[in-house]
Amino acid sequence: MKNTSLTEKHVALGAKMVPFAGYNMPVQYAGLTQEHHCVRNAVGVFDVSHMGEFWISGPKAFDLIQYATSNDVSKLFDGKVQYSCLPNATGGIVDDLLVYRLNEEMYLLVVNASNIDKDWNHLSELNKEFGATMVNKSEETSLLAVQGPKAAEALQSLTDMNLSEMEYYTFKIGTFAGVENVVVSTTGYTGAGGFEIYFPNENANEMWDKIFAAGAPQGIEPIGLGARDTLRLEMGFCLYGNDINDTTSPLEAGLGWITKFSAPFLNSENLKAQKEAGVTRKLVAFEMIDRGIPRHDYEIGDANGNVVGVVTSGTQSPSLEKAIGLGYVPTAMTALGTEIFILIRGKALKAVVVSLPFFKK
Amino acid sequence: MNFPTELKYTKDHEWVRIEGDIATVGVTDFAQSELGDIVFVEIETQGETLEEHAIFGTVEAVKTVSDLFMPVSGTVVEVNAGLEADPAHVNNDPYGSGWMIKVKLSEGADLSSLLDAAAYEALVG
Numbered sequence: 265m266k267n268t269s270l271t272e273k274h275v276a277l278g279a280k281m282v283p284f285a286g287y288n289m290p291v292q293y294a295g296l297t298q299e300h301h302c303v304r305n306a307v308g309v310f311d312v313s314h315m316g317e318f319w320i321s322g323p324k325a326f327d328l329i330q331y332a333t334s335n336d337v338s339k340l341f342d343g344k345v346q347y348s349c350l351p352n353a354t355g356g357i358v359d360d361l362l363v364y365r366l367n368e369e370m371y372l373l374v375v376n377a378s379n380i381d382k383d384w385n386h387l388s389e390l391n392k393e394f395g396a397t398m399v400n401k402s403e404e405t406s407l408l409a410v411q412g413p414k415a416a417e418a419l420q421s422l423t424d425m426n427l428s429e430m431e432y433y434t435f436k437i438g439t440f441a442g443v444e445n446v447v448v449s450t451t452g453y454t455g456a457g458g459f460e461i462y463f464p465n466e467n468a469n470e471m472w473d474k475i476f477a478a479g480a481p482q483g484i485e486p487i488g489l490g491a492r493d494t495l496r497l498e499m500g501f502c503l504y505g506n507d508i509n510d511t512t513s514p515l516e517a518g519l520g521w522i523t524k525f526s527a528p529f530l531n532s533e534n535l536k537a538q539k540e541a542g543v544t545r546k547l548v549a550f551e552m553i554d555r556g557i558p559r560h561d562y563e564i565g566d567a568n569g570n571v572v573g574v575v576t577s578g579t580q581s582p583s584l585e586k587a588i589g590l591g592y593v594p595t596a597m598t599a600l601g602t603e604i605f606i607l608i609r610g611k612a613l614k615a616v617v618v619s620l621p622f623f624k625k
Numbered sequence: 626m627n628f629p630t631e632l633k634y635t636k637d638h639e640w641v642r643i644e645g646d647i648a649t650v651g652v653t654d655f656a657q658s659e660l661g662d663i664v665f666v667e668i669e670t671q672g673e674t675l676e677e678h679a680i681f682g683t684v685e686a687v688k689t690v691s692d693l694f695m696p697v698s699g700t701v702v703e704v705n706a707g708l709e710a711d712p713a714h715v716n717n718d719p720y721g722s723g724w725m726i727k728v729k730l731s732e733g734a735d736l737s738s739l740l741d742a743a744a745y746e747a748l749v750g
Contacts, residue, residue: 296687297662490661490688557665557685580664580687609667609683 268313269406269468277486284489285377287314292488299491300582303456304623307412307479308487309472314377316402317462318384321370328394329363329371332387334514334532336524340365345433345449348522349514350383351531355538356510357517359383360502362451364435372447372462374407376504390530406468408461410475411487411495415458418479423448427459441474443467453492455499455621494579497588500549500620506560507547507576507590515539516592517547518620545573546598549620550606551588554613558589558606565605565612572597575606583623589615626749627654629720633736634745637678637694640720641739643730648697651724652684652715655749660686663715666708668693668726674700677735681726684715697736699728 266287274281279290290311292299302308320329330337335348344365350358359379364372375383380402391398410419416427422441425448430436435449440461447462463471476484493503502508502517514523515538525536552558558578563571578589593604600619605612628634633641638656642649657663668682675681675695682693705724708714715723740748 292661295662494687555665555667557690559690580685582662582687 269465270311290488292490293486296490297582299487300494302485303412303454306483307414307418308485310409310487312409313406315407316375316380317405318373319399320396322397324394324396325369328391328396330527331529332390335522336526342367343434353531355513357508358386406465409452411452411454411458412456414482418482418484421478441471454495497577498581498623516543545592546595548598548617550615551586551618552615556608556613557587563607564591588622628742628746630742633739635696639696641696646730648728649724650726654719657716657719662687663712666712668704670701671704698731698734701726702729703727
């Protein structure tokens with residue numbers, strides 16, 4: 265089990281620690297619901313240093329990333345971030361990721377902790393054709409996500425960067441909390457606004473302390489992985505390993521908007537054909553009508569009692585105070601308002617297909 | 626963490642208060658703390674006679690679901706209706722307003738496997 269540079273901080277704060285993606289991570293501090301509301305209404309800090317960071321550089325960096333990712337990297341400009349995925353050769357998804365362009369020959373890829381080795385091997389294999397320079401800095405890089413409507417206000421005293429003027433999905437590199445060359449991006453996994461801040465491990469403790477001191481007037485709190493999941497699910501953001509995996513097509517998962525056929529990528533011919541033919545199942549969002557909470561891997565039934573799909577994520581939504589979920593169903597059952605049935609402990613409980621996000625600001 | 630000495634406990638983290646032939650049952654302070662914010666308590670076994678260790682209901686926290694086990698053999702004679710509207714009683718007052726069921730003990734119900742507070746505290750400590 266690996267620790268992040270901040271594990272001792274979490275333990276000292278009384279966090280409940282759980283194994284996640286090979287790391288000992290805080291799942292909650294004061295309580296999931298309280299932490300969730302803190303991010304929606306004010307500002308909270310997540311230690312997500314378990315995430316992976318790959319630096320891709322050189323004259324072939326663009327070509328490698330354009331081929332390896334489904335989105336169109338040519339749309340990026342210096343200081344811009346793009347959500348994307350790594351398609352595999354068989355129609356599924358190796359991982360979803362963020363692509364940061366520093367300049368036309370320097371990119372940062374941020375990948376899921378559980379997939380660091382898989383992604384590295386996959387990209388290294390593809391890179392045999394390209395010869396870009398690849399450096400895996402996952403083990404040396406700490407990442408704090410400071411999320412919530414008061415995030416800019418909480419952090420502004422720590423930097424000369426004008427945080428409130430940064431556009432969504434952009435980044436700057438500069439001095440932050442006295443540390444040089446910090447990457448600050450207007451990204452996150454909560455839908456609450458805020459920043460993700462990348463810096464070397466050796467600065468982690470001072471960075472944490474300075475952020476909490478700066479954000480005290482805004483009521484800044486540490487937030488665990490439990491609230492991270494409820495926050496992301498209220499927005500309908502996919503979680504790799506739940507909603508998307510090696511066998512789900514990005515088109516089935518509602519990721520057509522990051523699957524751009526303007527430039528060829530790995531398996532793009534087959535995905536293009538799939539798009540033209542139409543997918544047979546799709547990821548839908550649903551709310552429970554009957555009382556019950558959907559969970560990952562529960563079956564989905566139709567009105568005639570046939571099992572037609574599977575729940576990929578589910579929870580009680582703290583913001584909506586409703587039970588919500590995502591799951592795959594046949595394309596014929598994806599229209600908004602369609603009644604579906606979630607099989608919970610032997611009972612078929614009624615739910616209805618709704619639009620995303622669940623949580624509308 | 627609070628473990629009242631007048632109660633008995635199980636390894637499944639339920640508590641039991643025995644008064645005559647009626648046992649009041651809930652989950653322990655440790656259990657509610659481990660589960661986190663409880664959002665739904667589902668008990669549909671009212672009137673049923675169940676063996677010790679049988680499932681009498683389920684408790685759903687935001688991120689997890691757990692079964693509830695009979696600490697003793699008996700008939701479920703009452704379910705705490707207050708949990709329907711506000712399941713957070715289980716978090717806020719696990720030994721009081723967070724009680725879950727009342728059980729009429731079966732004839733000759735075996736209470737010998739129940740733990741006292743010290744033994745339970747040693748188990749979870």
